[in-house]
Amino acid sequence: MIGEKMLTIKNLAATVGDKIILHDLNLTVKAGEVHAIMGPNGSGKSTLGNVLAGREGYTATAGTVEFLDHNLFALSTEERARKGLFLSFQYPIEIPGVTNIYFLRAAVNAVRKSRGDEPYDAMDFIKLIKEKAKFLHMDEGFLYRDVNKGFSGGEKKRNEILQLLLLEPKLAILDEIDSGLDIDALKIISDGINQLRRSDRAIILVTHYQRLLDHVIPDYVHVLSKGKIVKSGGPELAKELEQTGYAGL
Amino acid sequence: MKTETWKYTNIKKWLERDYQTIDSYAPIIDYNELPEGVIICPLADASKQADIPSPYPLPQALEGKLKEQGFFIYIPKNVVLKNPIYITDIAAQLDDPTVLPARFQILLEENSVATIVHKFEANDANHYWRRQVTEINLAPNAQLNYYQDQNEAPTSLHTHYIAVQQGRDSQFNSFTLDNGGGIVRTDLHTKLHDVNATCHLNGLYLVKNKQHVDNHTIIEHLAPHTQSSEHYKGIVADQARAVFNGRIYVAPHAQKVVSEQHNENLLLSKQAEIDTKPELEIYADDVQCAHGATVGQLDRDAIFYMTTRGIDEELAKQLLTYGFAHEMLNSISHDEIRALFNTQLLTWFSNNQELEDLLP
Numbered sequence: 001m002i003g004e005k006m007l008t009i010k011n012l013a014a015t016v017g018d019k020i021i022l023h024d025l026n027l028t029v030k031a032g033e034v035h036a037i038m039g040p041n042g043s044g045k046s047t048l049g050n051v052l053a054g055r056e057g058y059t060a061t062a063g064t065v066e067f068l069d070h071n072l073f074a075l076s077t078e079e080r081a082r083k084g085l086f087l088s089f090q091y092p093i094e095i096p097g098v099t100n101i102y103f104l105r106a107a108v109n110a111v112r113k114s115r116g117d118e119p120y121d122a123m124d125f126i127k128l129i130k131e132k133a134k135f136l137h138m139d140e141g142f143l144y145r146d147v148n149k150g151f152s153g154g155e156k157k158r159n160e161i162l163q164l165l166l167l168e169p170k171l172a173i174l175d176e177i178d179s180g181l182d183i184d185a186l187k188i189i190s191d192g193i194n195q196l197r198r199s200d201r202a203i204i205l206v207t208h209y210q211r212l213l214d215h216v217i218p219d220y221v222h223v224l225s226k227g228k229i230v231k232s233g234g235p236e237l238a239k240e241l242e243q244t245g246y247a248g249l
Numbered sequence: 250m251k252t253e254t255w256k257y258t259n260i261k262k263w264l265e266r267d268y269q270t271i272d273s274y275a276p277i278i279d280y281n282e283l284p285e286g287v288i289i290c291p292l293a294d295a296s297k298q299a300d301i302p303s304p305y306p307l308p309q310a311l312e313g314k315l316k317e318q319g320f321f322i323y324i325p326k327n328v329v330l331k332n333p334i335y336i337t338d339i340a341a342q343l344d345d346p347t348v349l350p351a352r353f354q355i356l357l358e359e360n361s362v363a364t365i366v367h368k369f370e371a372n373d374a375n376h377y378w379r380r381q382v383t384e385i386n387l388a389p390n391a392q393l394n395y396y397q398d399q400n401e402a403p404t405s406l407h408t409h410y411i412a413v414q415q416g417r418d419s420q421f422n423s424f425t426l427d428n429g430g431g432i433v434r435t436d437l438h439t440k441l442h443d444v445n446a447t448c449h450l451n452g453l454y455l456v457k458n459k460q461h462v463d464n465h466t467i468i469e470h471l472a473p474h475t476q477s478s479e480h481y482k483g484i485v486a487d488q489a490r491a492v493f494n495g496r497i498y499v500a501p502h503a504q505k506v507v508s509e510q511h512n513e514n515l516l517l518s519k520q521a522e523i524d525t526k527p528e529l530e531i532y533a534d535d536v537q538c539a540h541g542a543t544v545g546q547l548d549r550d551a552i553f554y555m556t557t558r559g560i561d562e563e564l565a566k567q568l569l570t571y572g573f574a575h576e577m578l579n580s581i582s583h584d585e586i587r588a589l590f591n592t593q594l595l596t597w598f599s600n601n602q603e604l605e606d607l608l609p
Contacts, residue, residue, distance in 0.1 A: 078559055106560050107559050
């Protein structure tokens with residue numbers, strides 16, 4: 001419910017290889033909130049998402065992260081997902097040989113199973129997914145192609161949002177979901193995100209540009225620079241950054 | 250046996266055994282609606298016979314007393330078979346060790362079309378040597394689709410020599426699925442004798458535990474304007490070993506030949522081994538020949554991507570592995586056979602319930 005603690009990051013430091021990317025990072029996100037994390041290239045935005053999802057090679061070296069009641073780092077990547085953490089990828093991975101619809105059903109059923117819900121059979125799932133795909137203006141042909149293989153940049157991002165709508169996570173971290181989109185696609189994707197805004201769910205938008213935040217209005221805006229959050233404020237902070245740029249930080 | 254072609258596959262201990270033999274050879278041959286003139290009969294009853302010696306050496310004890318039995322399949326001129334002919338060879342209830350020598354002769358006359366599926370299976374048989382020879386003759390404009398479903402016992406030796414002679418405008422399409430066997434050696438040798446003869450050789454080898462699977466192919470372009478394509482994929486797990494050797498020969502006068510060869514391998518463990526070798530011998534100067542071999546591992550990024558969506562790491566690996574192999578089955582145009590091979594592919598995965606539930 002509203003106000004419930006979703007994610008609490010305290011003094012987080014992280015390395016990629018032997019390079020320190022994040023240090024002394026603090027962030028608290030509660031249910032019902034939308035946070036935007038902005039920052040220039042190389043500030044550590046994507047690293048944060050990868051550390052939270054548990055990607056190989058991204059190592060937390062100090063600090064704690066609590067996700068709901070769990071010590072996040074004690075959970076495997078799939079356990080994090082099943083408990084409601086979702087990371088959309090800046091560059092979604094292409095998976096040759098794996099048909100999108102099977103991948104999507106495997107994901108949805110894995111999450112449902114862990115919640116104690118009945119898995120969808122093939123027929124029910126097709127019904128559900130067609131409805132979601134229609135909402136995102138996605139051609140059904142998508143479902144029968146290999147995951148992300150040969151998809152355009154915009155198609156890949158829509159496929160990410162499709163997964164988001166299907167998995168209904170508690171906390172969604174959307175990494176540059178807006179990059180490389182034309183204005184129509186941005187509108188469709190924003191509608192998808194807005195549809196998910198709920199009192200028992202939190203969303204973190206990681207973005208380079210203010211543009212997305214005209215469509216999905218955040219409650220809080222944070223500026224990430226050189227691996228830590230240097231400034232926090234309301235939506236007006238994003239507008240301010242649009243004027244002054246990151247150079248002033 | 251110390252030749253280059255046997256460099257990776259050692260059957261020495263199999264040549265030193267004292268074998269039992271069986272008296273009668275009776276594969277199950279299934280077909281529907283066989284048109285008039287088609288002959289399927291024991292080799293001994295066939296009037297027309299060619300004789301190609303098997304390239305595999307014989308154990309000395311068997312020299313001179315090996316009784317080769319087999320079948321003759323004849324498709325007359327202009328006959329198009331709608332349904333596949335299924336040959337099921339079951340090595341059943343054998344004493345150790347037994348040798349099973351068998352020979353098939355397949356003759357397709359002009360303009361005929363046939364599909365043959367040869368299945369090799371085992372039931373209560375351990376140390377046996379299946380020693381198969383298949384001779385195929387394709388008259389002008391004939392087309393044969395030839396499928397092998399090799400599912401032998403893990404303690405057996407399976408050797409299969411397939412010699413194909415192709416006339417003008419003929420087409421030979423083959424698919425070899427290796428899903429069983431202890432030591433497996435298949436030699437597929439096709440000769441494109443006249444213009445516009447075409448062959449497509451495809452294969453999928455699924456190799457695990459201590460299995461050893463060796464596919465040797467030779468395609469001889471002996472006339473101008475002949476075409477070949479070859480695509481084999483392999484998955485090698487545990488301490489298993491696979492060998493792929495693809496030789497393409499283009500004769501000096503065989504201009505305008507188009508030939509393509511691909512071999513892709515997925516290694517699933519550090520102890521697994523693949524030896525892949527293209528051998529191109531091209532004596533004509535106006536030809537298009539391309540070849541490529543790859544050896545890779547499961548994509549860590551793809552596994553991570555799937556686990557971030559809640560999919561179990563084991564299932565993610567299975568999906569990737571299945572996907573890699575399944576792409577090969579798309580080349581099978583016959584629905585029933587594709588489904589059969591897909592079922593075989595699924596049985597290769599131990600603990601495959603989740604994977605099976607997911608797929609249609």
